[in-house]
Amino acid sequence: MSAQRTKSRAFRGRVARLCAIGAGLTAALAGGRAASAEDKAGAVALFREAGALVDAGQPSRACPKYEESLRLYDSVNTRYFLADCYERTGKMASAWAHFLEVAARVRASGDRAKEAKARERAAAVQPKVSRLTVVVEVASTPGLEVKRNGAPVGPGQWGAPMPVDAGTHVIAASAPGKRTWTAQVEVKPDGATSTLVVRALEDGPASVGVGGVGGVGGVGGGRRTLALVTAGAGLATVGVGAALGLAARSRFDESSAFCNGDRCDRRGMDLRDSAVARANVATVVFGVGLAAIAGGGVLWLTADAKSATPSASIRLSPTVGGALVQGSF
Structure with a gap:
């Protein structure tokens, strides 16, 4: 007798799903344009596969097919059977939400019988949510x-x-x-x-901030950014100083054609004076560059140190034969 009742329920379930398919196709042919004909056909095929799995006692495999069928074509009937599938697999919150959605939609269409059925199912599920x-x-x-x-x-x-x-x-x-x-x-x-x-969130690493990659942000990140810029400018300045030094040496070598030891004619004296002037400038520029590189290194090494102010600055003041580094953090 129990086996007969089980077969009877399965038969009624298949009949209900076939009716749902017919209703869904009727609605599709009535002019719904949100889904393509292929999507609607795919939705029907998945709906049938899901129903067969439910009849075979495999609702956990059926639910994903109902979900995909609903994604392809949003049918009220598919949503109802998806809610039923969720209830079978213990997803009571999802089942409750879908039953209520079905009730709201069929109410809008004026189908009071279906609305009552959906609300009845939702009410039965709610205490289990x-x-x-x-x-x-x-x-x-x-x-x-x-x-x-x-x-x-x-x-x-x-x-x-x-x-x-x-x-x-x-x-x-x-x-x-x-x-x-x-x-x-x-x-x-x-x-x-x-x-x-x-709980209250812990502070992130000091080197991590809003500023960008590699922890360039916040106080420590700002110092590292300044360190990179300062050191880069120092390297460029050292290059300029080296170029000036080579130019000075070239001028001095050029004066040899007009000099005998330290005795030079007018042309030789002019060339040597020019060489000395360039050498002096090269010394100052080279010193400024080295100081900038050193200052960049100091900023980088102290980037993680705590500071009362969130900014850092450095000034390079050229002096005779070098440069004076003045910085603040």
């Missing part, structure tokens, strides 16, 4: 973002018991300049309520 409360300890953290299984959990949900499917949920919280916080919570079935507290 589990809930998860996410309590945010420091809600005032600037830029705080909380996610559940990758989906945003807005401030309006914080502290409120939200309907969720039973099972493992991953909660993540992040904010600029803070370490990302993650935790797993196991929500039990049959209307259980779970609570997860998001």
